[in-house]
Amino acid sequence: MNSARALWPQIILLVVIITVCVFPFYWMVTTSLKTQIVALEAPPVWLFEPTLTNYFEALFEDGVLQTLINSLIIAICTTILSLILGVPAAFALARFEFRGKKDLWFWFITNRMVSPIVLALPFFLIARNLGLLDKHVTLVLIYLTFNLPIVIWIVTDQFRGIPYDLDEAARLEGASQITIMLKICLPLAMPGVAVSAIFSFIFSWNELMYGLILTRTDAKTAPAMAVSFMEGYNLPYGKIMATSTLIVIPVLIFALIASKQLVRGLTMGAVK
């Protein structure tokens, strides 16, 4: 089976996959190291004298650094909150029997499908009345609408994949449901928890629409910042790509660290 002849197509395919995935990223990074004149060179140049000016300007003059910090605070808080709320709910959906369970599960998932455009303005007006505009907590809360469903979805599936015998045994020894969840099921469901955490983080980190509408300066997020360079008057490509690189790198590091869990946690209900 693994004769050299059978391997070649695989190798070629893998190289193609890797190239296609990595090339745009490569191009973003190299463009971010170009001056405006070099960036507009036609046809584009591959070898040039790199400059870090774009990064300095973006980070320290235009305040991208602050927006990155904001995004980080918001993404971490909303991820943690989603897990704290979502994991017990997932456990209940996987383990307990009660009326309306299907509908409840479906309602959770439905929230993931609501377009932010539906909620953005009402949320803006409500936040304004409560004095919550341009605050981190506002985004942390509204990001629950798409993070909580994903946590519940993935983690419920994980819990359901864990054999009952384990918690039956524990229950006979007098363990409470909380103990069963924390001590027995959670460790086994870790891949799912990790994956849903990664997705929560990625979704929150990348979110644009709410970030644009609900923040102004203090809580402005990094994607909202990247878009704000798009004045039709002048497109500083190098700086836009530098900002983009700065936005992508943290989430990339996070995702790469956790990438091993990705496959194990994404079973989506394919139970043995």
Next chain:
Amino acid sequence: MKMLRNLSCLTVLLSFFGTIAFASGHGWSLKDAAKPYEGTTVDVVFLLRPGYEAIEAMLPAFEEETGISINIIKHPYENALGEQVRDFVAGGDLDIALIDLVWIGNFAENEWIVPLADVQAKFPDIVDPDLDIDDFFPLVLNAFGGWDDIVYGLPFDNYSGLLFYNRCTLEEAGFDAPPETWGDLKDVYGPALTGDGKYAFALQSKRNETQSADSFARVLWPFGGSFLDADFRSNLNSAESQTGLKFRQDLMQYMPDGIVAYDHAETVNAFSQGDVAMITEWSAFYSTVVSPDTSKVADCVEIAPEPKGPAGRKPALGGFSLAVASQADEAEQAAAYLFIQWATSKANAREYLERGGVPARQSVYMQDGLENFKFVPALVESWQDGVPEFRPRFAEWPEITEIVQEWGTKIMLGEVTTEEGAQEIGTRMEDVLEAAGYYSGDKPLAQ
């Protein structure tokens, strides 16, 4: 002209001494006027454009003198309206409204902004005796800052459409002057300057305000067309409007492919790279096209007024005024007024100009030593006489511009004919105006 200049020098000189005399006589100074409002913070939306950077650079002097701090919130143009509307609707923090000329009807009708005279009456002590409101170009003051004969804002970031041309390319092709009419631009200069990947002209037409302001409206007026007739019905299917729209279609053969995706940045870039010989763009781009850092043709750039059409020279008009927001509290209103007055003042106009802004003060353009600003003569000429309702300025414009943007680009792409497109825009535009109550007589026909 020389005498005029001397005379104006004299006026400037006189008014200068006058101010000193006045100031010493009545004791008006910015510092004293601002005293009660020390420590106030004023929130304002700025764009990422040269005129704003210019005033930002000058800002420390103001803050030092007054103790008022100006909190600038930057947005790209396309977001600036939505951002401000949401803030005013929610009773937010903005103390100054930044008003594009097409937003003024909207802001005024919603009473988000306070008439200038009201602020002045409320706080007589902060009015600079040298404000000299007649020194603003009347067209600009009226169009950018006024609505229904009331002045709300003072013109701050001011534009007129100008013809930027590449003298070197034109000379190579045997032209020693830019086209005087749109017809010449298309029929004489067009064929001569297009070929080998080079194009005679580029008209920024991207589907946003650029399409309606820079592209669509630009071909209506010079040919005698307009958006609306006297009864506020669509005038887009009139012979004149159609001539203009068909002219644009015809002119596209001398423009780069994909012109419907060109915003200002792409257009200016095509010109700066030497790919396009002529563009009609806002005065504010002057610094970009003459800077060697951003332009390969810096030495060849010359500027003329926009070409004439059968209906005369009707250059594009655009620009922003600053007005005091009604949601601001008393101290903020006074502080906001002081900032607006300072930023648009006669005294600061020269520095503003030199830092890359375009003031709307007539006096500054009569001063000596403006030879480096090649756009000045064409700008002054354009502001003598223009169409304030180049784009209608009523409250319905934000809805109508979306319609024009959609169908305007469809016309350019050839997805609909100019007649069909004009018909679509007309019907939809009239629906909006009907709903607003213009036809039932509920609303005066003001644009």
Next chain:
Amino acid sequence: MHRQVSRKTIFAFIGPAVIGLAMVGIAPLLYAVWTSLHFYNLTKLKRVEFIGLENYWTVLTDEVFWQAMGRTFFLLGTALPLQIALGLIIALVLHQPGLTLLKTLGRLSLVLPMATTYAVVGLLGQVMFNQKFGVVNQLLGGANINWIGDPNNAFFMIIFWDVWQWTPFVALVLLAGLTMVPIEIEEAARLETKSNWILLRFVQLPFLVPGLVAVLILRTADTLKLFDMVFTLTRGGPGSSTEFISLMIQRVGFRGFDQGLASAQAIILLIITIVLAQLYIRVFYKEV
């Protein structure tokens, strides 16, 4: 199989999530329903009035709305099959034994598109697909293709980026499904047949179905929500060629300021999404 537990316990586990989500999800949604029944224009708040279902009628009879909807489903219909086909190929390759290092690299590089901020993808698209200084035309041997300014090319470009960004997600979900196939069964089947197709069809597919349904649901919802990448890449242009439903709603609600009409559009969109999701789940998915 499931245990009966007290209501209090159930509530303690599930209550916080329900309350949290209801607060941030339902309250604004009710507000949106309310505005959808009114003439509610942000710049004309003096004139807010109840107009019943008029906004809904306007939406349902507006051909521009349905064109945008059609365009959105056309995108879904072209991009999703591509994502599933490519994703399946990638998953099967990565699932094969051998070439460990290259496959680890492959799996790591799959994370890259997925982690790239959607708005950044659009910005990157502008740079790479620019007719003059874009690298794509250069790689195509100095082609002079007008990507952004031509309606068909612009649509193709959107498909390309959507596929680039989301194929890795599909691949990882399917790979996860493949790893769930018990090793004994897979090996036994390999002894029975040499055909990879038969293996896929009869042994692996049952384990892939839940993942496929999840992909179907998530990608349908996300395509209907698609906004950031298109907004930064084409803004819906040229003409209306890439104006998808979410861009249209944003335009009506936040640029034309007609929040009443935009809310009605959004609610119709939501209903369509929910019906579709219900359909997928009822047909394919074994529910909780």
